Every structure is written in C-alpha cells, then in structure tokens.
Amino acid sequence: xxxxxxxxxxxxxxxxxxxxxxxxxxxxxxxxxxxxxxxxxxxxxxxxxxxxxxxxxxxxxxxxxxxxxxxxxxxxxxxxxxxxxxxxxxxxxxxxxxxxxxxxxxxxxxxxxxxxxxxxxxxxxxxxxxxxxxxxxxxxxxxxxxxxxxxxxxxxxxxxxxxxxxxxxxxxxxxxxxxxxxxxxxxxxxxxxxxxxxxxxxxxxxxxxxxxxxxxxxxxxxxxxxxxxxxxxxxxxxxxxxxxxxxxxxxxxxxxxxxxxxxxxxxxxxxxxxxxxxxxxxxxxxxxxxxxxxxxxxxxxxxxxxxxxxxxxxxxx
Amino acid sequence: xxxxxxxxxxxxxxxxxxxxxxxxxxxxxxxxxxxxxxxxxxxxxxxxxxxxxxxxxxxxxxxxxxxxxxxxxxxxxxxxxxxxxxxxxxxxxxxxxxxxxxxxxxxxxxxxxxxxxxxxxxxxxxxxxxxxxxxxxxxxxxxxxxxxxxxxxxxxxxxxxxxxxxxxxxxxxxxxxxxxxxxxxxxxxxxxxxxxxxxxxxxxxxxxxxxxxxxxxxxxxxxxxxxxxxxxxxxxxxxxxxxxxx
Amino acid sequence: xxxxxxxxxxxxxxxxxxxxxxxxxxxxxxxxxxxxxxxxxxxxxxxxxxxxxxxxxxxxxxxxxxxxxxxxxxxxxxxxxxxxxxxxxxxxxxxxxxxxxxxxxxxxxxxxxxxxxxxxxxxxxxxxxxxxxxxxxxxxxxxxxxxxxxxxxxxxxxxxxxxxxxxxxxxxxxxxxxxxxxxxxxxxxxxxxxxxxxxxxxxxxxxxxxxxxxxxxxxxxxxxxxxxxxxxxxxxxxxxxxxxxxxxxxxxxxxxxxxxxxxxxxxxxxxxxxxxxxxxxxxxxxxxxxxxxxxxxxxxxxxxxxxxxxxxxxxxxxxxxxxxxxxxxxxxxxxxxxxxxxxxxxxxxxxxxxxxxxxxxxxxxxxxxxxxxxxxxxx
Numbered sequence: 001x002x003x004x005x006x007x008x009x010x011x012x013x014x015x016x017x018x019x020x021x022x023x024x025x026x027x028x029x030x031x032x033x034x035x036x037x038x039x040x041x042x043x044x045x046x047x048x049x050x051x052x053x054x055x056x057x058x059x060x061x062x063x064x065x066x067x068x069x070x071x072x073x074x075x076x077x078x079x080x081x082x083x084x085x086x087x088x089x090x091x092x093x094x095x096x097x098x099x100x101x102x103x104x105x106x107x108x109x110x111x112x113x114x115x116x117x118x119x120x121x122x123x124x125x126x127x128x129x130x131x132x133x134x135x136x137x138x139x140x141x142x143x144x145x146x147x148x149x150x151x152x153x154x155x156x157x158x159x160x161x162x163x164x165x166x167x168x169x170x171x172x173x174x175x176x177x178x179x180x181x182x183x184x185x186x187x188x189x190x191x192x193x194x195x196x197x198x199x200x201x202x203x204x205x206x207x208x209x210x211x212x213x214x215x216x217x218x219x220x221x222x223x224x225x226x227x228x229x230x231x232x233x234x235x236x237x238x239x240x241x242x243x244x245x246x247x248x249x250x251x252x253x254x255x256x257x258x259x260x261x262x263x264x265x266x267x268x269x270x271x272x273x274x275x276x277x278x279x280x281x282x283x284x285x286x287x288x289x290x291x292x293x294x295x296x297x298x299x300x301x302x303x304x305x306x307x308x309x310x311x312x313x314x315x316x317x
Numbered sequence: 318x319x320x321x322x323x324x325x326x327x328x329x330x331x332x333x334x335x336x337x338x339x340x341x342x343x344x345x346x347x348x349x350x351x352x353x354x355x356x357x358x359x360x361x362x363x364x365x366x367x368x369x370x371x372x373x374x375x376x377x378x379x380x381x382x383x384x385x386x387x388x389x390x391x392x393x394x395x396x397x398x399x400x401x402x403x404x405x406x407x408x409x410x411x412x413x414x415x416x417x418x419x420x421x422x423x424x425x426x427x428x429x430x431x432x433x434x435x436x437x438x439x440x441x442x443x444x445x446x447x448x449x450x451x452x453x454x455x456x457x458x459x460x461x462x463x464x465x466x467x468x469x470x471x472x473x474x475x476x477x478x479x480x481x482x483x484x485x486x487x488x489x490x491x492x493x494x495x496x497x498x499x500x501x502x503x504x505x506x507x508x509x510x511x512x513x514x515x516x517x518x519x520x521x522x523x524x525x526x527x528x529x530x531x532x533x534x535x536x537x538x539x540x541x542x543x544x545x546x547x548x549x550x551x552x553x554x555x556x557x558x559x560x561x562x563x
Numbered sequence: 564x565x566x567x568x569x570x571x572x573x574x575x576x577x578x579x580x581x582x583x584x585x586x587x588x589x590x591x592x593x594x595x596x597x598x599x600x601x602x603x604x605x606x607x608x609x610x611x612x613x614x615x616x617x618x619x620x621x622x623x624x625x626x627x628x629x630x631x632x633x634x635x636x637x638x639x640x641x642x643x644x645x646x647x648x649x650x651x652x653x654x655x656x657x658x659x660x661x662x663x664x665x666x667x668x669x670x671x672x673x674x675x676x677x678x679x680x681x682x683x684x685x686x687x688x689x690x691x692x693x694x695x696x697x698x699x700x701x702x703x704x705x706x707x708x709x710x711x712x713x714x715x716x717x718x719x720x721x722x723x724x725x726x727x728x729x730x731x732x733x734x735x736x737x738x739x740x741x742x743x744x745x746x747x748x749x750x751x752x753x754x755x756x757x758x759x760x761x762x763x764x765x766x767x768x769x770x771x772x773x774x775x776x777x778x779x780x781x782x783x784x785x786x787x788x789x790x791x792x793x794x795x796x797x798x799x800x801x802x803x804x805x806x807x808x809x810x811x812x813x814x815x816x817x818x819x820x821x822x823x824x825x826x827x828x829x830x831x832x833x834x835x836x837x838x839x840x841x842x843x844x845x846x847x848x849x850x851x852x853x854x855x856x857x858x859x860x861x862x863x864x865x866x867x868x869x870x871x872x873x874x875x876x877x878x879x880x881x882x883x884x885x886x887x888x889x890x891x892x893x894x895x896x897x898x899x900x901x902x903x904x905x906x907x908x909x910x911x912x913x914x915x916x917x918x919x920x921x922x923x924x925x926x927x928x929x930x931x932x933x934x935x936x937x938x939x940x941x942x
Contacts, residue, residue, distance in 0.1 A: 010475055069481075070474075072444065072454050095440075097473065100432075101456030101490070104444025107410065113526030114409060116433075116440045129530065134437055135334045141437075142531035146524075153440075181453060182481055185469075189477030198475065201562075225563060236493075243494035244459075244473065249330050249435060250352045251493050258562040269330050275535075279560045281552070282541070288830040292541045297555055301546030310549045314563075317553075386570050393574060501581045504612030504625035507574050 003029040004088035005038045006079060007052070007060075008098055012045050016198055017094045017156055019055050024121070024159040025092045026056030026166075031125055032089070035059065036166070039082050039173070041075060042067035053168030055161065061086070061173040070098060071180040076105035081175045083110060083149065093153040096197060103153050113145035116153045136249045136272035157255035157276055194228040196245060201227035201258040202277075204247055205235060206270075208263020208284060208303060212240035217307045218262060224314040230254070232264045248273035262303045266291030283307065318466070319373045320361045321425040323416060323446070324391055325351040325406065326384040327436040336532040341436075350387045352499070353431020357489075359496035360461055361429060362395045369463035373397045375423060379406040379415050385515070392510040393502035399515045407525035409437075413445035418521050420450060427468060428488040432456065443490035450488070455481060458489040568630070575631045578611060579638035587643040594645065594769035595914050598761065600725055601646055601769055609680010613639075613650055618658045622670050623678035629866035633811040637859070640815025641822065644918035645769030647815060651808035652721050653677060657684030657730055660801040661748070664788050673728050673748050685726035685751075687717040687775060688798055697732065697798055698741045702777060704733035711735070711747065711787065713755075713780040719925070723758055723773035727751050731777075732798050735791065744794035748786040755780035766917030803876045804869060805926055806883040810862045813886035813922040814855060820897035820915040821851050827901055827910075844900055851893045858886035877939040884932035887922035894919040 005025040007018045022038060029036035035058040043064055052060060063078060079102065083091055091106060093099035095117055107114035117133040119140055128150050134141045196202065203222040205215065215229075222229045229245060236246035247254055249269035255276035262283045264270060271294050274280065282295035283303045292298050299306055328334065329347040336342060350358070358376065365371035376391045377400040378384055388399045400419060406412040420428070428450075430443035447454030459478060460471035468483040473492065502510075544552045556563040568576070587604060594601060608614060616632050618624020632654065640647035661674045676682040690701050702715025713733055729749040736743030749756070759774035788797055825848055828839035838844045861882035868875045894916035898905035905912045923929045 069479075070472075072447070072456065076444075076448065097457035100440040101444055101454065104409065104413075104441035105448040105454065107441065108413060108445035108448035111410075111526075114439075114441050114445075115527060117438050131533065132438075134529075135328075136330075136435060136438060137535070138334050139336070139535065140533040141339070141529040142533060143527050144530045145527055147526040183483070184479055185482050186480045187474075187477065188479070189474065195475045246493055258556065258560075267331075268333070272330075279556070279562045281556070288832065290830070292543075294538055295541045296538075296560065297544065297552055298541045299544050299546050299549070299552060306546055306549055310553065313550060313553050386573070389570060390574060390577075498585070501578045501585075501611060502574060503610060504575065504578075504616065504627060505620075507571050507578070508626070511571075 001032070001034045002037050002086050002088045003032065003034060003090045003092065004083060004086055005036065005057070005092045006099070006102070007038045007040050008094060009040060009042060009044045009048070012043055012048070014040075014044065014048050014052070015094070016200075017096070018052065019161045020156070020159050021092055021094055021154060022052060022055035022057055023162040023164065024154055026162070026164050027121055027159075028090055028092075029056075031122070034089070037061060037086055037088065039063070039079065041078055049168070049170055054163050054165050056164040056166045057168050058166050059169045059171050061171050063173050063175055063177065066177050066180070069180055069182050069184045070101075071182040072101045072105055074178045074180045075102045076109065077178050078175050079106050080109045082173060085173070089149055091149065091151045093151070095153040095155045099153045103151050107151040110149050110151070111147060112149035112151045113147040114151040115143050115145060118152045118154045119158050121159070136253065136269075137275040138272060155255060155276060157257070157278060194226060196228040196230055196247075196252055196254065199228035199254070199256050201225050202230050202247070202254060202256045203227045203260045203262065204230035204232065204264060205262050206232040206264030207234045208265070209235070209240075214304070215241070217304070217311070221260070221307055221311045221314070224311050225258075227258070227260070232267070232270050261291050261295065262307060264291055265289045266294065318371055318426040318463070319375065319424050320364070320371055321420065321423060321428045322354065322358045322361055322374065322376045322391075322396070323428065323430040323442065324354045324358070324376050324378045324388065325431070325434045325436075326378060326380050326387045327351045327434055330435050339529045339532055348383075348387055350391060351431050351434045353433065353491060355431075355499045356493070356496045357429035357431055357491045358391055358394070358396060359499050360491065362500065363496060364461065364463060365395070370466065371463075375400060375425070377416055377419065377423075378402070379404055379412045379520070381405060388515060389510045390502060392513045392515070393506040394500040395506065396513075398513055401515060401517045402520050403517055404520035408527040409439040409441035410445055410527075411523055411525040413442045413449060414523050415520050416442070416446055417449035419518060420446070426486055427461070429461070430488065430490050432490040432492045443488055447488040452486045452488055453483065454488040454490065456490045458491045459494040461489060461491070461495065568634070572631045572634055575627065576634040576638055579613065579635035582608065582611065583639050583642040587639070587646055591643045591769070592908060592911070592914070596908070598763070598768040600771050601643070601649070602725070604646060605649065605683065606680060608646070608650065614653050614680040614683065615658055615678025616654050618662055618674065618678040622662065623675040624658065629807060629869040630863060633807060633862045633866045636808055636811035637815035637818065640812040641819030643769070644812060644816050644915070645767045647812040648721055648767055648770050649683065651805065651812055652686055653683050655805040655808040656686040656801050657728065659804055660686075660730055660746070660788070660797065663800070664793070664797055665748070668785065669748060669788070677728060682727040683722055683725055684728040684730065685720055685722040686801075687720050687729050687731045689717060689719045691716055691718050691774075697795065699737070700732055700734040700744055702731070702733040704735045704745055704747060704782070706735060710784060711745070711782045713747070713749070713777045713782055715777050717775045717777075719762070719772055720775050721770050721772050723775050724761070724771045729775070730788070732794050739792060741795040742792045744798070745791065746788040746794040746797045747782050748788065749780065749782050753780050753782070765920060766914065767921050802926060803879055806879040806932070807862060807865045807869060807875070809922055809926045810858070810865065810879065810882035810886040813883070813890040813919065814858045814862055816915050816919050816922065817851070817855050817858065817886070817890040817893040820894040820912050821848070821855055823910070823912050824848065824851070824897035824900040827904070838900070847896050847900060851896055854889040854893055858882070858889050861885055877936060880927070880932040880935040880939075883927065884929045884936065887919070887929055890919035890922050
C-alpha cells in the first residue's frame with residue numbers, strides 16, 4: 001500500500017505547489033504507516049528532482065517519454081497503471097486545471113471516490129473522512145469516502161510546507177503509454193509574466209478603478225512586489241481587463257499569500273474566489289464595503305493616491 | 318452535428334447558504350442553471366445560430382422534479398430537447414455514471430459541461446463522464462468553434478492558450494470566456510418550452526462513493542486592521558514584519 | 564384562492580429582472596441625467612417580447628396574461644421607471660386599445676409592428692386645458708366626408724417623438740359632448756403634425772415627453788376606432804386597464820427603493836452598529852415592506868380580474884392610487900434612510916423619489932382615482 005502524489009511540471013519545471021502536495025501526502029502516508037510515492041510524467045530536468053527529497057517522498061517514479069501535449073486520457077491512463085502497480089490507496093492531485101482534468105478520469109477508472117477542493121488532512125483514516133470546500137469556500141463539508149481507493153485534489157495554501165527529508169529515490173517506471181490522439185494545432189503562450197493561478201501575490205482592481213486607463217498604477221504595484229494582476233467581475237464584464245483575470249466564484253478561485261483588493265467592494269461571489277488567501281489587503285474609499293469584513297489589513301481612502309505612494313515606498317526599500 | 322450539454326441545478330450564487338444538518342436550507346433559495354453550464358449552453362446556441370452545422374442541442378440533468386424549471390429555462394433559451402434522470406445527484410461519480418448510461422442512447426458529437434458546479438464544487442463530472450464513455454476530454458476550455466466539421470477547442474494553459482482539433486467525439490469542460498452573457502429567455506421561447514420534449518428516465522442502480530456527513534462553518538475572521546491613508550508606511554511594515562508576506 | 568405563480572410567470576419575472584439588473588442599470592443614471600431615450604433597450608426588450616406582452620401572437624405579440632405583465636413591469640420599474648412607462652404606454656394603452664377595439668384591418672396594419680418592438684406607439688389624450696378630465700376635447704376632428712381633419716394641441720405626450728403610431732382622442736361633434744368624441748390611429752409622419760420642445764421633467768427623464776400640435780391633419784376614415792362617437796368610452800376603457808400597468812410601475816419604484824434602503828441599512832454603521840439594528844430604521848423598513856406588499860396585492864388582484872374578464876375599473880383605480888401614494892412615501896423614506904447619500908444621484912434613491920411623484924399624477928391623478936373609487940361605492 002502507498003500514498004501517491006501526482007507532481008505536475010510546467011515546461012520541464014515542477015510547479016510551486018509540488019512541495020505543498022508532497023508535505024501533505026507525507027502526512028497522510030505517515031498516519032497510514034505506508035510509503036509516500038510521487039509520480040512525474042514527461043520530461044523534467046534532472047536538477048529539478050533533488051529539492052523534492054526535502055518534502056518526504058520515499059520514491060519518485062518517472063515516466064520520461066511522451067506527454068508533450070496534455071491529453072487527459074493518456075495522462076489518466078498512465079496514472080491508473082501506476083496506482084495499480086504501486087498499490088496506492090490514496091492518490092493526491094493539485095486542485096487546478098490540470099489536476100482536476102486528470103483526477104476525475106483516474107477516479108472513474110478506478111471506481112474510486114474523488115474529493116476535490118480538499119481543505120485539510122483527513123479527519124479520520126478509517127473510515128476515511130476528509131474536509132472539502134463547498135459552495136465556493138462559503139462552508140466546508142466533511143466527506144466520507146467509501147471506496148477502497150481515494151482520489152483527492154488539494155486546494156492551494158491548505159497545508160504548510162514541511163521539511164521532512166526522505167530517500168526520494170528516482171525510479172523509472174515502465175508503463176504501456178497510450179498514443180495521444182490530441183491534435184494540437186497552435187500554442188500561444190506569454191512567458192515572463194507571473195501566472196494568476198500560480199502567483200503568491202496578486203494585485204486586483206475593481207470598479208472603483210473607474211476604467212482600464214487606470215490600470216497602469218496597479219501594474220506598477222504588481223511589478224514592484226512580483227505579483228500577478230487580477231480583477232473583479234464588473235471589470236472583466238466591462239472589458240477593462242480580459243476574462244482570464246476575473247477572480248471570483250464564476251471566474252478564477254485563487255489562494256495567494258498576499259491579495260490586494262483595490263477599489264473592490266467585495267461582492268459575495270468575489271469573496272468566494274479569494275477567501276483562501278493568507279493575507280488580504282483592502283483599499284477602498286467606502287468604509288462600508290464588505291471587502292473590509294474579510295480583509296486582514298485595510299486603508300479607507302483614495303486608491304489613486306494610496307497605490308502610487310505604496311508602490312514608491314516598496315520600490316525605495 | 319449534435320451537442321449534449323450537461324446541466325446542474327444550483328442555488329443562486331448570491332445565496333447565503335444555511336444548513337440543517339448536512340442538508341441545505343432551501344427555503345427562499347432561488348435555483349438557477351449552474352453558471353458555467355449556462356455558459357456552455359449559450360455557446361452551443363451561438364454555434365447553432367451561426368450556421369456551424371449544429372443540428373440539435375440536448376440538455377441533460379440528474380435531478381428530481383424540482384429541477385424542471387431550470388431545465389425548462391434551458392429549453393426556453395433555445396435547447397431543442399431535454400433529458401432528466403429522476404434522481405438526486407448523490408456524488409460526482411454517481412452523476413457521471415447516470416449520464417454515461419443515458420448518453421449511450423443519445424446521438425452526440427460534443428458534450429459540454431461547466432468546469433464545476435457552484436454548490437458542491439466537484440469539478441469532476443465532465444472528466445468522469447468522458448472516462449466512462451471512453452472519449453477524450455479537455456478542461457479549462459475558453460472557446461469552442463467548428464471548422465470543416467471538426468471541433469476547434471481553445472484550452473487555457475498557464476500563461477496562454479492552446480488550440481486543439483478533434484474530428485471525433487469529445488467532451489469539453491468550459492470556463493468563463495466561452496460565451497459573453499447568458500441569455501435571457503424571450504417570451505416566445507418561454508411559451509414554446511412546454512412543447513419541447515423533456516424525457517424523464519429512471520436512474521440505473523449504482524453506488525455512490527462519497528457522502529457528506531457534516532457541515533463545518535468557516536471560522537470568522539479576526540477584525541480588519543485599518544491604517545490611516547496618510548500612513549502607508551505602516552501598512553508596508555505590517556505586511557513585512559507582522560504578516561510576513563512581503 | 565391561489566397565490567402561487569405559474570412557472571411561466573416566474574420565468575418572465577426573472578427575465579425582466581435579469582434584463583433590468585444586467586442591462587438597464589448600466590446607463591440608467593446617465594439617461595436620467597441627460598434625458599436620453601433608451602432606443603437600444605427598446606429594441607432588445609422588443610425582441611424579448613416585452614412590448615407586446617399581452618397582445619395575441621396572432622398579431623405578433625407574446626400572448627401573456629396581465630399577471631405576467633404586472634410582474635415584469637415591477638422588475639423593470641425597480642431599476643428604470645422611464646423604461647417602464649414606455650413599456651406601459653405601448654402595452655396597456657396603445658396595443659390593448661387596438662387589439663380590443665380596432666378592426667381586423669387596423670390590427671393587421673398597425674398592431675403587428677407595435678407588438679414586436681419594431682415600432683412604438685403613443686396615446687394622445689391630455690390637453691393644455693384638460694388633463695385627467697377627458698369629457699371635453701378642444702382638439703377637433705371634423706368629418707370631411709372622405710377623411711377627418713384634425714386641429715389642436717395635445718400635452719404631456721410620452722413617446723411623442725419616438726413613436727410612429729399615435730392614438731389621438733379628438734372632438735368630432737361638440738354638441739354631443741363626450742358622445743361626440745372619437746379615437747383615431749394617426750401615422751406620426753402625416754403632414755401637419757409638429758412637436759413642441761422636449762419637456763425638461765423632474766423624473767422619468769429618459770422617456771421623451773412633448774406637446775403635439777395638429778394643423779389640418781388629414782386622417783383617413785378607416786383609421787377611426789369603433790363607431791362614430793366611441794372615442795370617450797374607448798379612452799376610459801383603455802385607461803382603466805392601463806392603470807394596472809402604472810400601479811405595477813409604482814410598486815416597482817417603491818420596491819426598488821426598498822431594496823436599496825434595506826441593503827444600505829445592513830451595511831451602513833452608526834453608533835457602533837448597522838443602522839438596521841436601530842429600531843427607528845428597522846420599523847421604517849417594516850412599514851415600507853407592508854405598504855409594498857399591499858400595493859402589489861392590489862395590482863395582482865386587478866390583473867387577475869382583467870385576466871378573468873371581470874370588471875376592473877374600481878380595482879385598477881384602487882391599485883393605482885394606493886401604489887402611487889405609497890411609492891411616494893416609500894421612496895421618501897428610502898432617501899431618509901440613506902441620509903446624505905440618499906440626496907446624491909449615484910445612490911439611485913433620489914431618482915426613484917422623483918419618479919414616484921409622476922405616478923401620482925399621470926394616467927389619472929390620485930384624486931381622480933378617488934373619484935372613480937368613491938363613485939363605485941355608491942353604484
């Protein structure tokens with residue numbers, strides 16, 4: 001028996017969330033007294049593996065060939081084979097576009113219960129009960145999984161990264177990899193920009209910013225603190241910013257360490273999208289804006305004055 | 318070509334959810350088509366109207382009779398016919414498996430689902446359904462187009478997008494951006510909805526794997542710490558030295 | 564008794580709500596400020612079927628009942644009373660009048676484009692010397708054998724500029740008093756029709772109001788509605804049903820203000836707590852809620868009577884008088900709850916208060932409604 005974590009790479013590098021996933025998997029493996037395994041699909045640079053050992057994997061299984069295009073069918077098939085070979089009882093994915101697209105398929109094939117948006121360690125191993133976010137972070141559900149194998153996808157920023165060095169032996173796994181039928185006809189990718197979904201810091205603007213022409217100051221702030229930019233729904237609806245930046249219940253749900261809500265009143269749907277952030281800063285001229293109910297820090301005042309000043313201080317230091 | 322859109326019936330996203338045990342208090346709750354599912358349907362309708370060669374749009378839901386108003390809304394805004402599997406949607410696998418059973422008898426070339434439901438946030442029905450039907454699936458889809466009888470699917474990837482082409486059956490889980498605004502039903506559509514076929518079938522016997530056994534409310538947050546607008550430095554200091562996030 | 568709405572009625576209410584909250588809200592402040600007519604909204608609402616809601620599908624309408632109409636009017640008026648009045652005039656005065664009393668030729672020719680939103684209509688009754696009192700018309704329509712020749716001035720005409728079809732009430736034979744009045748369908752582009760300046764109104768500023776002057780306007784005989792001398796009865800019948808729409812509009816204005824005030828009261832803090840927790844405010848809101856519920860029920864009752872082809876005159880007068888009066892009270896209180904913010908345009912409630920005032924005045928003042936109601940008591 002084992003706990004298996006799927007560790008996702010992007011352009012040959014492991015995603016930031018990998019350390020959190022491994023730390024989390026390690027804790028479950030420990031409670032179940034079974035080894036923690038990780039599986040990586042596709043080509044990843046050798047030096048990427050060494051740091052992972054710190055977070056507790058007993059073995060890291062690697063399938064190097066193929067996987068150039070994300071074909072959920074092929075990825076899921078490979079992971080199913082790995083689960084069977086390694087007798088994994090708990091399979092952990094990251095709660096993101098890739099993890100979710102594969103995890104559901106894996107669970108269906110294994111006739112396993114799948115719980116997404118997992119918000120913490122199992123409350124009990126036998127029976128297996130796990131805490132999950134529902135109603136877009138408004139409440140948690142305690143979910144009992146009755147199947148033999150359990151598939152989980154872990155929400156970001158749910159679990160502390162814990163150093164727990166282990167052998168982390170790299171093992172090439174021989175699997176019968178399906179040929180992908182996915183025909184990718186174009187890729188269009190911006191590099192160098194911090195990704196909203198992966199960002200540790202996010203600067204976000206709302207209707208209070210009054211227009212797309214005022215986004216310069218938010219971008220300067222984002223740049224000064226290495227943050228991604230986001231926005232509230234009215235902003236993307238108005239076309240001031242692209243839909244890909246919309247944060248909220250019907251847009252992106254994020255969990256950065258630091259979230260700046262500037263000129264965002266804090267509609268319940270927006271709060272749903274940000275409430276897992278570690279630290280929320282609100283800047284709004286309306287003292288009654290609901291965003292202040294969820295913010296850790298706030299300034300009631302004119303964002304057009306406060307933001308440039310804050311940016312300047314940040315750049316100076 | 319035929320499109321099958323999976324719909325889920327969820328409480329309006331502005332609902333302040335309250336629970337009685339593990340059951341949602343439904344008193345005063347307004348039920349809507351899951352927003353992402355509605356966007357999927359909207360895109361399907363746009364494709365049909367644009368003359369892309371779509372013959373029929375069906376909607377399918379797993380739900381009890383009280384889900385019918387939302388199904389009828391889907392018919393009112395333009396779906397051609399509807400299927401309802403008369404059962405509660407116990408968990409993602411149960412739902413996906415029920416739809417998969419029925420979908421075997423429905424001719425489709427594309428299945429569209431929202432990327433998640435606004436209630437259980439399961440994010441799994443689409444991927445599970447595709448696996449059970451043994452067809453490819455694409456998540457995080459931001460555009461669906463038809464060219465020469467083939468599906469052109471835009472998928473959001475970190476930092477950009479890819480365009481994938483499929484010339485056979487495929488399932489897409491769509492997200493924001495797939496369509497502009499959900500439709501408002503015209504009165505003629507509302508009246509016609511009653512005349513469109515709504516096929517009701519019984520569920521097949523299946524186990525569900527997951528059950529919610531308790532509901533936990535999030536801890537209320539500590540009060541916001543406010544700074545003077547003239548004293549931005551203090552905010553910077555707090556973020557550095559107190560919250561340790563800068 | 565059955566207080567449940569049908570699935571269709573609920574879907575129509577939701578459709579109106581969605582359109583109002585999603586689209587009308589976007590530019591309602593600007594249209595009010597600059598008195599801009601909502602041309603693009605009219606087109607969209609026409610496509611959705613709101614401009615010929617109760618007209619039979621045979622003439623391009625939606626064939627809905629009056630209950631649905633009341634529900635839709637309330638939702639539109641919550642956000643934008645100007646849009647509601649344009650809708651009301653087209654639906655319950657012009658379309659209803661044509662469908663109920665026009666002949667087949669008139670319906671085919673005039674009603675169809677008015678039902679699907681491609682055109683709108685206006686109802687020309689008020690005159691400089693006579694508003695609510697319609698028993699004598701200074702505007703004359705002389706029978707010239709082949710045609711009628713219309714001369715005179717109509718005042719306070721909503722949709723005057725945007726409408727393509729007018730229904731004009733005019734005196735053919737003054738000796739016969741109100742039995743000498745006729746109603747005519749008049750193409751706005753007929754020679755001899757001219758408009759006065761745009762009225763700079765207190766509220767409902769997004770609807771266009773003008774006076775309309777008739778100078779030797781020739782109207783074909785086939786455009787007269789009903790028998791000779793039917794005009795007064797026509798106007799009274801049409802206005803009686805029309806009151807339901809204005810009553811629903813008033814309910815909408817009131818409930819729109821109530822929603823804003825309730826939200827504000829739960830957010831705004833004073834003396835250390837949300838102002839809703841102060842009884843002075845909470846009781847105001849309770850009173851507002853009761854008044855709105857009463858007014859809404861009066862509207863729905865009148866609509867039900869209309870749908871069931873029962874006499875509606877008294878019920879619609881009651882609904883209109885009560886709804887208009889409480890709209891004024893409720894919007895005034897909503898401004899009060901908002902305090903200083905309520906006096907600022909950005910917060911919408913002052914606009915709703917300005918709009919409420921007109922519901923007590925047009926399509927029969929509250930006083931005229933009381934005449935109708937009191938006469939009904941001794942009938």
